[in-house]
Amino acid sequence: MKLRVPILVMALAIGLMIFAACATPTAAPTSSPPTAAATQPTAAPQPPAAAELKGELNMLCTPQQEWCDGMKKEFEAKHPGVTVNFVRLSSGEGLARLRSEKENPQFDIWWGGPIDSFIAAKGDGLLEAYQSPNYANIINPKLMLDPDGNWVGIYVGSLGFGTNTEFLKNNPNVQAPTSMDDLLKPEFKGQIYMAHPATSGTAYTFVCTILQQKGEEAGWEYLKKFAQNVAQFTKSGAAPVQSVGQGEGALGIVFSHDIVAGIEKGLPLELSFPAEGTGYEIGGMGLIKGAKNMENAKAWFDWALEPSTQELGPKYNAFQAPTVKGANPSRPELLKVKLIDYDFEYCGSNKKAFVDKFTNEIAKPPQ
Amino acid sequence: MDNECARVRAHTLIMDTSLSLAQTPTSWRGSLVRRIREFRLLARDPALFVGVLVAGAFILAFILLPLVRVITQGFFTPAGEFSLQYFARYFEPGYARVYWEILGWTLQMGVLTALGSTTLGFIFAYTVVRCNIPFKGLVHALALLPTISPPFAIALSAILLFGRAGLVTRDILRMRFGPGINDIYGLDGIIFCQIITFFAIAYLILRGLLERIDPSMEEAALSLGASKWRIFRTVTLPLLTPGIAAAFLLMFVESLADLGNPILIGGNITVLSTQIWIAISGEHDLQKGAALSLVLLLPTLTVFILQRYWVSRRSYIAVTGKPTSGAATFVKEPIVRWTFIAFTTLVLLLIIALYITIFVGSITKLWGINNTLDLTHYEAVFKRGLEAILSTTFLSALATPLAGVAGVVIAFLVVRKTFSGKEAVDFMSNLGGAVPGTILGIGYILAFIRAPMFVVAIIYAALAFFFISAVSPKASLRWLVFGVGSFLGIAMAWLSYDAKMRDSVAWNYLSGGLTWLPTLQQTQWLFIAAGILSALALASLVFVEDKAKRRVFILLCFMALYLLSRELILFITDPLAIWGRRMGGSYLPAVITSIAAWINLVFQPPLAVLGFTYTVLGGFIVGMWGARTRVAAAIFLLAVCCALTFYGEPLALVGSAYIVVAAYTVRSLPATVRASIASLQQIDPAIEEASTSLGGDAQHTFRRVTLPLILPAFIAGLIFSFTRHMTSLSAIIFLTSPKWPILTALILSEVEQGGLSLAAAYSVVLIAIVLTAIGLLYFWAGRTFRANWETTLGGG
Amino acid sequence: MYLTLEHITKKFPGRGQEGLVTAVDDVSLAIGKGEFFTLLGPSGCGKTTMLRLIAGFEFPTSGRIALDERQLEQVPPNKRDMAMVFQSYAIFPHLTVFENIAYGLRIKKLSQDEVRRRVAQIMTQTKLTGLENRMPNQMSGGQQQRVSLARALVVEPKVLLFDEPLSNLDAKLREEMRFEIRDLQRRLNITSIYVTHDQEEALALSDRIAIMNKGKLAQLGTPEEIYELPRSKFVADFIGLANFLPAQAQSVQDGWASVQVGAHALRVTALPHDAAQQSALIFIRPGDIKIADENAVENILTGQIVKATYLGEKIDYRVQVDETELRVQTSDAKRRAVGEIVRLYLPPERARLIGEA
Incomplete structure (x- = not known):
């Protein structure tokens, strides 16, 4: 009969739907519009261990392209489930971009750039407060850490x-x-x-x-x-x-x-x-309010405050001094001048x- | 090399006469009745009706809306208060000097660039057509090289060659740039780079005209005893005047719109386009950007309208026709001839030098400091820029057929059909590519950062009108379907709204009683929508007459499946991306994750666009549905379409790849429209009527007769579009997103970050991609359509 | 009747301030099945618009069209079951002859065998056999026109429409094709509507002819009626050669009228509807005027030959009669010189009173 093909198609469609319906709770696709992101995944049986991260991380990166790119690759190597997308924008551009996208933020995290921009961003309510377990590592919390946890210093x-x-x-x-x-x-x-x-x-x-x-x-x-x-x-x-x-x-x-x-x-x-x-500058980092991939952004945030991460800079021609204890500055002499x-x-x-x-x-x- | 491409560009650039001439004002009232009648007749040919609707919707959303938003935004503060503060700055003591200075430089740049490039274009055209220059094909190809390279390539190599540490300036001429010595940076540098970048377009326009001047006219003058110089002055030049005017105006606009060259080589000279760019990307002051855009838009629009309605009417030579037969007369005076040839050759050598410099610069370790051969820049390009290369190529390729098809459809409607608003469609489709790219880019941010509900609603209403016209001849039934279906649809869309969206006043008004509905997750919601479509598919097996049963059923199944596939595809692409990243290495992960993203892109179009598409498809389905249950089926189908259309934040596209695709499409649309119009006008309408009278409907005729005949122009349009997409900077510089980096924007940032050599390497890669694509398209077109190719122009 | 058109009016938007231009003005026609019907008129008379209205390429501003009892105003051209042969042939330049002819059959989704059979048959009938795989640009004009004809015939339309199909051919080929078209039409008995401005063509081909002028129907009738009994000066002038002689009508009675032309009194035919008018025209074809000998007295005019042209079978004289120059064609072997005074005999049954319009 002529209808055999369509019926096969239909059966396939229904089968797929049932399969998808059963599978969705764990699938948790995160790349889709607003409503999906908020109500995701705690249904998964295991606690969200580092290796379990999935989806994307959209980063606003202010240091040089090469460093941004290097860090992206390092993070992705650690979390293969996450695709890091970044745009390099200078701090003025970045701040302006975040302001304009306040209603519908495209970025999850802002990494790098002088903290006065972060202070301004905080003033505009663009940043999300976060208490990272790694704040304990910070050398000089008075200078390098926002009292409300909106931003933290990552290099000097x-x-x-x-x-x-x-x-x-x-x-x-x-x-x-x-x-x-x-x-x-x-x-x-x-x-x-x-x-x-x-x-x-x-x-x-x-x-x-x-x-x-x-x-x-x-x-x-x-x-x-x-x-x-x-x-x-x-x-x-x-x-x-x-x-x-x-x-x-x-x-x-x-x-x-x-x-x-x-x-x-x-x-x-x-x-x-x-x-x-x-x-001198302190390079900052902050989570974007309303980020669509907050879990991944937090993972990056914590990771960026680890001594081993901060020692990665020279590998990508970045010679800024670290802000956490236990990380050795590659060029200590740069901070030995009169500040x-x-x-x-x-x-x-x-x-x-x-x-x-x-x-x-x-x-x-x-x- | 790309003769066709060139010709298309020339065609597209001269606004053609016959179209605008055909438009004649008629008495208002009489024509209104006629137009309504015509619109109804249009509805009788569904394919045509849909064509008009879709073209209209596209133009409304992606050309008209952004431009209107830019124009209005300049007058309003972010808080929405009316304010003239940025216009007032032209008269405020603190600002006026800088503002007028910038405006002055801008106009100076525009006029000088236009003069220079038109002159150079004329010299090239005259040399090629009249001076019998050897290696004509090569000359032609080289002259066109700047049109296929990124917009700042010339500035880049100008710095390498003529900068303060340039090869020529420092190492050959041993110049030292102390205080006060003029260097390449500044207005003169911009104008130099712009002339080289843009003169090819003037060359194409004037060459086209020169070739079409019938030699017998000049021979006639000669036989009357005029001297060669007199003939040139009294015959040739007047015939060329409209073309020269057109080229001049076009160069003026291109110069004003150019962003890449002024950024790179402007030094401390700011022109309007860079001022806008800094206002947006530096200060992110949208009002300032929009206000300045309006200042830039005014001369541009004036020129566009001047060009379209004044210059083109003074054209004595039909530009779209074939070249007149018989060889053009050659200049015989050796002095004249060799002067032209020598000058052209010198300029060509300069162009060659500029491009060789880009290439050499890209393989030099540190230009001027350490001139050893070094391929690490290319390594860096593929390491850091691979994603940008891939995504730019993909998005450009994706937008290419869109621009091509949209161009053909619009051209077809404009040339062959009569309907209300035809002139507007023609005008607007050209406008999107004629305004400076920055303005369009700002307009896109303004228009699509939040859902443009008003426009979405208009488009939905228009498409729903088509949908319900298939329901029944009875108006009451039609409006019943429209009302109930739309209401159910909005209720369903309501399920997707979060609290913020639901709070907006308009929605409360529209759906007062619906606040109790829960907010659903996207996955659940899609299953409901797909479920309704599947149920309709099953119902179609019972209620659709046998003849159409199969088609309706498959279509509905496909619609349901495609809707679900945006979720299901993640089961494939997510593991693919993870697997790719685990592959390690420098290149593979980027390639595989990009492929995963491409697949997602294809399966996850914006739901509103899907809603529009399904409404049109729904119209056809309802037309085939059995009469007894038709109204019920139509209501459910329209409800799903309406719900999809208004799901979440419809058309809030900022940050997605689709906005880039839309911008690309709009930018190259004029080229494809003009190319198709030119070639359609050469086809006798009787050929299409013959098909119709033999029983072919509009769609069949178009596919089987029109399309094969305009194919060469179509392919050329595709090539041009792809090139323009790959090299466009100003329109997308504000639209790049983390996920979809764009090569041109990346190059610009790498100039400052990674140095000139790296930027040069990127430029070489970009040019290589464009050349490869052109080659591939020609190869494909040549193989598939060779038979048609030759007969197309001869027959009929 | 098979195809009926009632009170068809078509207006187009005019140029500039003209407003609407009426191309077809309240025309009604009824065409029988199998009839070969011709629309004849000078260019711009609305005949092509009429044809396009019938074909459906234009929609009438008002009026009704019906084919075989089916109202057509709302039917798009591709659903009208008509086929058209175009002046420019409109051969699809990208398809072979075979595919050109098979085009309409493929739209009807006929089987491959059926398509091949019918194309072969029509190609035989139109003497195209052997050219199946030619591309259109490899063929002569006559062959192209045959393809165009075959393509229209093969779909067996209810009505076949011709839009000046022969005007692009040279004279000899035109005559040849004329007979072929007539022959095929008779054989296949297809209702045909033929538009032309060539009266000879119209006379040779048609069962009936409608002459149009300025959007209006000037006269409708068989070729003989049109030629012999034109109703108006326009028709008489348009079909064949005609002389018009201003005259004073004296009386009209029993199909005869007595008129005064200058000093001469003449007796001419008058159709029943011709009323006696103070000033009228006498219509007579040049071939009907005889050069009379000295003794003939009745229906005689005298004039002076101002020009004589030798045409081979006959001689064409221009004779000045009072204010009017008459054209006289005679196969009389005797040649007369310019300046000679001649007496012209107007046979009363061939000379006729005619209205201005």
Whole structure:
């Protein structure tokens, strides 16, 4: 009969439905729209051991691509059931993106980027509080841990100057800068590369360091003069390493660990610090409120605070200092320089105002 | 190389005349009656009716809605208050200088780029057509190279060659860039890169025109005693003027819309497109971005309308026709000829140098510092970028047939059919690709971050109208099905809403009594929906007449099964992904998890889209259903379709791959529409009427007659679409999501992160993918359709 | 009747401010089964629109169409059971001759054997045998038109529609095809509607002819009726050659009218509906006028030859009679010179009073 095929199809369909119906409670697909995620899996018989994690983890990653990618692979190797997807966005972009997606967050966790952005994010109610068992590992909880558990520090880095050695060789009377005021010297006119504080936490750290060191009024005056010497405000904080290393400029203001990474790659750079003290960043991490893969995000969160994880950095050309006990810094000398008493609260709460002022008054394109 | 592609582009770029001319205003009232009548007649041909509905729905959701959202958003703060603050900045002392400066630079860039690239395009066209340059094919191919490479490739190699540490500037010319010395960064750099990037389009337009100028016109002038120069001035140039104007305007718009070059090589020059980009991705100020977008949209729209309704009407030469027979006259004066050839050759050498630089840069350890051969950049590309490469290629490929089919359908409707809103469909389908990509991207974020309920409801209503028109000729029965079915559907959709969604006022109003319904899990909910469809399938065995029984039953089973498959497929893809990740190695896990994600993507379309599709299919099913139980079956079927449509947050697509696919499709739609229109206009309508009069319905005629005849243009459209998808940056830069990284956006970020060489390596890979795809499509098309290919233009 | 059209009106949107343009204006027709019916008229008279309305490519603004008792206004063209032969042949350029002809049969989902049998049969009838695997662009115009005809005939439509099918062929082929079409139509007894602007074609082919002018039906009748008894100046002028002579009608009686043309009094035929009018036209075909000898007196006009053209079988004279130039064709062997004064005899039974419209 002609109907034999359709009936077979039907039987197959019904069979599949029954099979699926029986199997679904344990299947717990997590990649589907909102309602599915919340009411999942505790029905599974065993306690959710680490190896049992499944589904996806969507990460907003602010450090360099290479490190983000390395960490993704490391985590996936540990939890084969989880696919880690990440987008690398600079901290300004990341914060802005999280704000815009507040209603319907696409990310589960934010890993890396200066904590003033995390302070701002907390202020906007974008982060989920979490008490990780690994908070005990933190070296300096007063500085590196949000009292409410909204964010935690995962690395520390100091701000430094990277000067192109070829440039120094060709201009024998020029020395690598050793103070903030050296940056205003005429020989660096049109030669300095720094990121734009609107998009980059690195650049904002520099701006806020100046404002703290010199006071706001003198600080803004300084920045106005400083901007005269800048060749280009890049988007990403570490970008000046490339530009200066390639010889497009003479001097980059970057986190020292990024300069070290550049030197490791073979770029002709010389690292120096301002003698009067330099600013520093604490790289943060936080869970996104309303994350669709919260279990996986928490697993990452705990994992990132383990000493062995924090020692993975150099493997991916990341030389930031760790924030947990028991992890050895790869470049201890980067934190042995004079650091200012950086006020993260001050910088975090004034970020919008300072960036706005910078955008509209300082970073006016040179004529 | 890609002659067809080129030709399509040329066709698509000159707005063609005959269409807009055919449109004539008629008296309003008289035409309204006629239009309603026509609409009813349209309903008599279901395939056509569905075509109009689907095209309309697509345009409404993915072109009109985002643009309207961008335009309105500029006037409202995030809190929803009316505010002109960003427009006011053009007149506020603190901001005005910067804002006007940026606007000034933008216009300067647009005009100079347009001038430069039109001139260069003309020189190339003249050299190729009139100067008998040797290796014409090679010249043509090389000129087109910039059109298939990522939008910042030229800027990238310009930095490598002419930057402060560039090969030419530092190592050959020994230049030192102290203070005040002009370097490649800045307005001049942007304009240089844009001219090289865009002139190919001007070249194609002008070449097409030059080839179509009948030599006898020039011969006539010659026989009247005019000198060559006089002929050029008084005959050739005036004939080309519309084309030159069209090219100029188009270059102007392309320049304004360009994002990649200004970002990379702008230095401290900000233009509108980068200002918007920083406003969105740096400050994430959607209002500012939208307000500036409107500022950018105004010149763009003006040019678009100017182009469409003014320039094209002044065209003396039909662009869509075949080249006139007979060889073009060649320039005989050696001085003129060799000047043109020499200039063209120099520019070509520059282009070659730029591309070789990209390649060499990608295999150099550290450009300018350590020039040893080094393949680690490619290793890094495949290690870190493999997922982006795979997902970009996949999404581009997925959007390619969509753009192709949508283009053909729209072109067919526009050329062959009369219906209300035809001009609007034609206009809008072009608009999506004509506006700067950033604007479209912002519009997509604004439109699809939450469910655009209003639009979903409109589309549902239109499709449901089709559905119920199959129920019964009696209006009362139709509206009964519509009312009851939609109500049941909304009740069912209500089961999927969480508390937040249920709180929204509109829904309370619509479904006041439903608050007691529980919120179901997606899996349970889908089983209910699939269950109803299966029950209908079983019922169809009894209630559908024998002739259609088999078809209805299989269709319903398929619908149920496909609905469930979005859950069932996870039983395959989840283990596949886990297995892949366990494989270890650098590449395999990424490949296998990507494949798993692709499979998921195919089986998990947005439920609203599924709802739309099922409503259309439902219309056909109801039409075949036995008369006795038809109303009941229609109610249940419509309920399921309606429920699917409104499930969860319909069309809240931000973060999904579908939004990227939609953006790609919209961006390349004008090309496919124009290509299909051009080729449809060459087909005698009588050929289609012959098929109809022999008993073929619209769908049969289209499939068996029209499609085979426009296939070459169709394939060329596909090639162009795929290329455009792969290389587009501005439209998707705001739409990338963790799960679906996009190559162009990644390259941009790698320029700053991993250095120029890595970005160069990525660019080489991208160009290679595009070239491979073009080759494959040609091979496939050539093998499958060779027979048609040759006869297409000759017959009829 | 088999195919009836009642009060068909079709309006199109006009250009610019014109509003609606009426292409077909209140036309009613009834066509019998097996009839060969021709719509004839100058270009723009609405005949092609009529055909397309019948085919279903256009829908009437008002009026009714019925075929074999079935109302057609709401039926799309592919369900009308008609087949059309196009002026441009409209052969599918991507299909072989065989597939072109089999196209309609495949839509009807006939078995492969049946398709092959019927295609072979029609190919024999249309003298196409042997060309099955040719592509259309490898064939001559005449062959292409045969394919087009075969493709329409093979589906055995209830009505066969021809849209100026022969106008793209050269004169000799046209005549040949004309006979073939007529022959096939007779043999297969298919109701046919044929649109042409070529009156010779219409006269040779048709059972009945409808002459259209400016969207209206000017006259309907057999070829003989149309030719011999045109109702209006337009029809008379359009079919064959015609002379019109302004005259003063004196009286109309018993099918005869007495008229005054200048100084001459003439007696001409008058149809019953022709009323006596102050000013009227006399219609007579050039071949019907005789050059009379000196002694004939009745129904004679005098004029001067202003031009003489040798046409082979006959000679064409232009004769100036008062204000009017008459055309006279005669096979009279005797040649007359330009400038010569001649006496023209208008046979009363061939000269006729005719209305302006």
